[in-house]
C-alpha cells in the first residue's frame with residue numbers, strides 16, 4: 001500500500017516546545033525532588049528529550065509500561081500495565097510524561113493507579129492533546145501542542161509499532177486509514 005508522510009510538527013518545532021516545557025517544569029519544581037514517570041512505549045523519545053531539558057539535580061526517572069491500543073487506531077478503553085514502576089512513590093512529587101492524550105482513558109487510569117500509592121502530588125505533562133476525541137476530562141498541567149483529530153506518528157508514536165523512530169510528527173496518508 002502506498003504511504004505518504006505529511007509533517008505536522010517538525011523536529012525544530014518540537015525541540016523548541018520541549019525546551020520551553022523543560023524550563024517551566026524546572027521553575028515549578030525548583031525546591032522539590034521530582035519523579036518523572038515516562039509512559040512507555042510512546043513517550044520514550046519525548047521523555048528522553050524532556051528529561052534533558054529539565055535542569056534539576058533532585059530528579060529521578062522511572063518508567064511505566066502500558067498498552068491501550070491493539071494494532072488499530074482507536075482506544076479500547078482497557079489499559080494494561082506491561083511494566084510497573086521500579087520504586088515506591090509515596091510522599092513524592094510525580095510528573096507523568098505522556099506522548100498524547102486522546103480519549104483520556106489511559107491517563108485517567110494511570111492517575112487513579114498512581115494516586116493509590118499516595119504520592120505527595122501528581123501532575124501530567126503531555127506532548128500532544130486531541131480534545132476532539134476526549135471521553136473523560138483530564139487536566140493536563142504541561143501541554144506541548146493541541147492537535148486536530150488526525151492519527152499521528154513519529155517522535156515515539158506508532159502505527160502498528162512502526163514510525164516511532166521518525167524525528168518529527170506526521171500524518172500517514174494512505175488508502176484504508178482514517
Ligand code: IMP
Nearest residue numbers: 042075101102103104105106151152157
Ligand atoms: P487514550 O487512552 O485514548 O487517551 O490514548 C492514549 C494512548 O493511545 C497514547 O498514549 C498513544 O499510545 C495512543 N494514541 C492515541 N492517539 C494516537 C495517535 O494519533 N497516534 C499514535 N498513538 C496514539
